[in-house]
Amino acid sequence: MTDLDAFRQATRAWLEANCPPEMREPMRDESDAVWGGRNPVFKNDAQKKWMDAMASRGWTVPDWPGDYGGGGLSPAETKVVRQEMAAIGARNPLMSFGISMLGPALLKYGTEEQKKLFLPEIARGEIRWCQGYSEPGAGSDLASLQTRCEDKGDHWLVNGQKVWTSYADQADWIFCLVRTDPQAPKHKGISFLLFDMASPGVSTRPILLISGNSPFCETFFDDVQVPKAQLVGELNKGWDVAKYLLGHEREMISGMGLGGNGESLGAALAERLGRDDSGRLADPLLRADLARFDVDSMAFRAMSERFIDELKAGQGHPALPSMMKYAGTELNKDRHELVMAAGGSNALEWESDSSKGGKAAREWLRTKANSIEGGTSEIQLGIVAKHILQLPGA
Amino acid sequence: MPLYLTDDQMMLRDSARDFMAGEGSIKQQLRHYRDSNCSDGFGHALWKQFGEMGFTGILVDEADGGLGLGHVEVGIVLEEIGRNLTPSPFLMTAVAVVEALRGTALREKWLPGILSGETVATLAVDEGPKHRPETIAMKADRSGNGFRLSGRKQFVVQGASADFFVVAAHSGEGLTLFAVEKDLKGLSVEGVRLADASIGARIEFDNVEVDSDAVLGEVGEGAAILSRMLGAGRVGAASEMVGLGSAAMGMTVEYLRQRKQFGKLIGEFQVLQHRSAHLYSELEIARAATLKAQQLLDEGSEEAEAMISVAKAKTGSVSTLAVQEGVQMHGGIGMTDEYDIGLYMKRDRVLNELFGDPNYHADKLARMKGY
Ligand SMILES: Cc1cc2nc3c(=O)[nH]c(=O)nc-3n(C[C@H](O)[C@H](O)[C@H](O)COP(=O)(O)OP(=O)(O)OC[C@H]3O[C@@H](n4cnc5c(N)ncnc54)[C@H](O)[C@@H]3O)c2cc1C
Numbered sequence: 001m002t003d004l005d006a007f008r009q010a011t012r013a014w015l016e017a018n019c020p021p022e023m024r025e026p027m028r029d030e031s032d033a034v035w036g037g038r039n040p041v042f043k044n045d046a047q048k049k050w051m052d053a054m055a056s057r058g059w060t061v062p063d064w065p066g067d068y069g070g071g072g073l074s075p076a077e078t079k080v081v082r083q084e085m086a087a088i089g090a091r092n093p094l095m096s097f098g099i100s101m102l103g104p105a106l107l108k109y110g111t112e113e114q115k116k117l118f119l120p121e122i123a124r125g126e127i128r129w130c131q132g133y134s135e136p137g138a139g140s141d142l143a144s145l146q147t148r149c150e151d152k153g154d155h156w157l158v159n160g161q162k163v164w165t166s167y168a169d170q171a172d173w174i175f176c177l178v179r180t181d182p183q184a185p186k187h188k189g190i191s192f193l194l195f196d197m198a199s200p201g202v203s204t205r206p207i208l209l210i211s212g213n214s215p216f217c218e219t220f221f222d223d224v225q226v227p228k229a230q231l232v233g234e235l236n237k238g239w240d241v242a243k244y245l246l247g248h249e250r251e252m253i254s255g256m257g258l259g260g261n262g263e264s265l266g267a268a269l270a271e272r273l274g275r276d277d278s279g280r281l282a283d284p285l286l287r288a289d290l291a292r293f294d295v296d297s298m299a300f301r302a303m304s305e306r307f308i309d310e311l312k313a314g315q316g317h318p319a320l321p322s323m324m325k326y327a328g329t330e331l332n333k334d335r336h337e338l339v340m341a342a343g344g345s346n347a348l349e350w351e352s353d354s355s356k357g358g359k360a361a362r363e364w365l366r367t368k369a370n371s372i373e374g375g376t377s378e379i380q381l382g383i384v385a386k387h388i389l390q391l392p393g394a
Numbered sequence: 395m396p397l398y399l400t401d402d403q404m405m406l407r408d409s410a411r412d413f414m415a416g417e418g419s420i421k422q423q424l425r426h427y428r429d430s431n432c433s434d435g436f437g438h439a440l441w442k443q444f445g446e447m448g449f450t451g452i453l454v455d456e457a458d459g460g461l462g463l464g465h466v467e468v469g470i471v472l473e474e475i476g477r478n479l480t481p482s483p484f485l486m487t488a489v490a491v492v493e494a495l496r497g498t499a500l501r502e503k504w505l506p507g508i509l510s511g512e513t514v515a516t517l518a519v520d521e522g523p524k525h526r527p528e529t530i531a532m533k534a535d536r537s538g539n540g541f542r543l544s545g546r547k548q549f550v551v552q553g554a555s556a557d558f559f560v561v562a563a564h565s566g567e568g569l570t571l572f573a574v575e576k577d578l579k580g581l582s583v584e585g586v587r588l589a590d591a592s593i594g595a596r597i598e599f600d601n602v603e604v605d606s607d608a609v610l611g612e613v614g615e616g617a618a619i620l621s622r623m624l625g626a627g628r629v630g631a632a633s634e635m636v637g638l639g640s641a642a643m644g645m646t647v648e649y650l651r652q653r654k655q656f657g658k659l660i661g662e663f664q665v666l667q668h669r670s671a672h673l674y675s676e677l678e679i680a681r682a683a684t685l686k687a688q689q690l691l692d693e694g695s696e697e698a699e700a701m702i703s704v705a706k707a708k709t710g711s712v713s714t715l716a717v718q719e720g721v722q723m724h725g726g727i728g729m730t731d732e733y734d735i736g737l738y739m740k741r742d743r744v745l746n747e748l749f750g751d752p753n754y755h756a757d758k759l760a761r762m763k764g765y
Contacts, residue, residue, distance in 0.1 A: 270765035281765040291756035294763065298701065299683035299708040306397035306682040315398060323675045384674055385667035389647050393662040 007077055011084045018053045020046035024089045026261075029359060030213075030366075033095040036125025038172045054093040055124045061099055064107070068115050069123030075312045086261075097166075098122030098129040100252040102175050105245040109192075109233040118194070130197070131249075132162040132176035132219060133242070140379050142177070143186045143239060147221065149178035149193060156193065156231070158201075158224040164373075168204040168217035171197055175245075181236050192238035195226040211365040212350070212358070247318075249374045250325035254307075256370050257300045257328025259335055265297065266290035269342040286341060293338055300331050319387040326380040329370035336364040395689055397682060399470070406467055410474040413447060418480035420734055427481060428591035434555040435593035436481035445511025450488045453626075455496075458505050464692035465626065469633035469684060476637025479734075479741050481592060483552050485630050486516040493626035494560050494619055498610050500573050504558070517623065518547035518559040518574075518597055525549075525750040527562065527624060532599065534563035534570055540606045541565060543572065543599040551748065553595025554585030560610065560623065561599075567614025571623075578602050590740040625702050628749040629691060632684045632705040635745050639677050639713035642720040642738040646670070649724055666723060673712075673719055680705070680712040700762050707755035710746045717742045 023046050034047050042048045054060050057071055063078045064070020103122055106115055121127040138145040147160025158178055173196055181189030201224035204217040233241045270281045281287040307324055310316035339360055340347045349355035371377040385391045427435055444450050452467050454460020468489050487508055495501050507513030519527055532545030543563055561572045580602040585593045611619050647670055650661030660666060687705040690698035717739040721728040728735050
C-alpha cells in the first residue's frame, strides 16, 4: 500500500467517526452555511461539532502550513481529503472569505507576525472577514477607488465609503482597499489594510437584494483609526495584493459552475416533469435544452478538473481564473433559468411552504449576481482578450 | 491521472506538430490534391509517411507490431491534423478500423498493410443523410458457408480509395460486422466529392457474397464492436475539431492584431475582443472534455461513453463557432478561396456530421442519463 493509500484509509476512518450524520445531508439553502466568527450562529450542535473537529486537525484549510492553523497537507493529500469528504457528502465545515480570499493573499504578502496573528483565527473560524473593495464610484473600474487613508504618525486614519460589502453587518474584520497617495496614478496610490469592524467610526447599512435577502451592505468609515502594523504588503502597492486576491476570489466563484454535484440536471428534472411512453422527458424542447445544458455542464466539469490539475502543477495561464469565472457563472445562470422553466408556476411561489419559501425563485435571482460579483463577465472577457489573446489596446 | 499531457505525450505532440505543419500543410496536401482533382482526395505518399512516423501503429498492440498507446495519443495526432486540415485516412483506418480489428482473427490479415501506410480501410455505417447507427437496415443473409449482403451505405469517407470496408448489417442473429473487400462482385462504389474536397462514397451492395471469415468477432455480436469503433471515431473527430477550431481562432486573432480600420487595429474594438475571448473559453472547455473522454476510454471506464458524446457535441458546436467567427471577423477576405479560413469552415461542417452531430450526441447523452 502506498503512503497515499494509507492516508486515504486513515482519512476515511476519521471522517466516518467525526462527521455527524446531519452534516452529510445536502445543504438546503444558503442559510445552512456555517460562517464562524466572534458571535457564530449554529443551527444545531452538529454544525459546531463538525467545524471544531475539522479545525482541530487543520482541515478547514488542509493545505495551509501547520504553523498557521492549517493541516500541512500536500496537494495530493488535500485532493484525497476533498474526495473522501465528497464521497460521504460531507458539507463544507466552514464558509469563509478568510479562507477563500484573504488567507492566500496573506500567505503570499503578509509579514510573519501578520500570518501568525490572523491565519490561525481564520482556520478555526473565530474571526469572520468581509471584503471592502467596491465603492459607489468604483466598481469595474476598481482602481479609481477614493476611500482616503492618511498617515497620522502612530496610526492610519480612514475616511470614505464602500458598497456591496457582503455580510459587512455580520463580519468581525474587513480587508479593505484604501487610497494612500491621491497624487499618484490610480493603480499606484492604493494600499491594502486590515481592521476591526468594531472600531469606532465604522458603520453599515444593509441593502435588500431582488432575491428578498439582504446579504450585503453599504459600509461607512468616519475617522477610523487603524494600527500601523495592519497594512499588508508595501505602502502604495496594494493593487498587487488586491489583484492576487481577486484571482482566488474568481477561482472560488467559478465553482458555481459545478452545481448539482455532477448529477445530470435533465435526469433530476425528468423525475418531476414526467416521461413519455418511450422514456423521454415529455416536453421535447425543454428536453433538448436540458440535454445541451448537460453537455455544457459535463464539459465545464472536465475543464474545472483540468484547471485545478494544471494549477497544482504550476502550469496554465495566470489569467485562466478569469476565463473560469466567466464560464462557470454563465453556466450557473443557465442552470437556474432551466430550473425555473421546468418548475413553471410552482417555481414562481415566493413564500409558500411547498416552495420552501420560494427557494427556486430566490436562488434563480441570486445567481444573476454571479456574473457581476468578483468582476463582471465583461471585465473577465476583457482580461482574457488582453492577457491571453494579447489583443491590442484591451 | 491529472488532466494534462505527460512529458512523453508532449514529445509526440511536438513531432506530430512539426510533421503536419511541414509535410501535411494545407498548401502541400489539401490544396494540392483538391486543385489537381485527385479522385482519392489525399496523398498515398503522405499516408506511407504516417507509417514511417509510427502514427499508424498508435492504437495497435505491441505484439502486433504497433506502439500499444491509447486514445490520448491518437488525439494528439488528430489535433495537429485538424490544425493543418491534413487529408489522410488516419481517423478512419488507423483509429476506427484498427479499433474494430482489435482482438479479432482478421488482425493478421489487415494490420501489416495498415501499419506500413499501404492499406486504406474505412467504415460503411450510415445509410441516410444523418448518422443513425441504431436503425441500420442493411441485411446479411446466410448463404453457403458465408453471407449475402444487400443494401446501401453513404458518407463512406475515403470510400473510393479503400481496400476494404467495415460494414454493419443485420444477420438473423443480430448486428454483425464484416470486413468487405473492394473488388467483390455486386459491390458498386461511387466516389462523391464533399464540400471540404474529401471524397465520400455511396456504396450499393447487390447480393454481395462474403465468406464467413470476413466476420469481425462473432456473428450477431457486432453491436459491441460497432460501439467501440464509433466511440474511437467520435472522440478522434472531437480532437480533430479541437485542432481545427484552435487554428481558426489563431488565424483570426492574428488578423485582429494586424488589420486596421477607422485608424485603429480592429482588435481594439471591444465587441470583437469579447467575442474572441468567449470563443477561447469555449475552446478550452471543449479541449478539456475531449481529453477527459480519451483518458476515461484508455482507463476502460464505464463513464467513457457518456463523456465521448459530451466531447463530440461540445467540440462540434465550438469549432463551428470558431469558423463562423473566423470568416466574419476576416470580412471580405474571409470569403475568398485564396485565403485559408474558408477551408476550415468546410472541414468543420464535414467533421460535425461525421459520427453524429451535436444534436445526435446531446440526445444520446439524455438517453444514457435516463430522460
Ligand atoms: C451579490 C454581490 C456581492 C458583492 N460582494 C462584494 C463584496 O463583498 N465586496 C466588494 O467590494 N464588492 C462586492 N460586490 C461588488 C462587485 O464587485 C461589483 O458590483 C462589480 O465589480 C461591478 O461593479 P458595479 O456594480 O459598479 O458595476 P459597473 O462597473 O458600473 O458596471 C455596469 C455594467 O457596465 C459594464 N462595464 C463596466 N466597465 C466596462 C468595460 N470597461 N467594458 C465593458 N463593459 C463594462 C459592466 O460589465 C456592467 O455590465 C458584490 C456584488 C454583488 C452583486
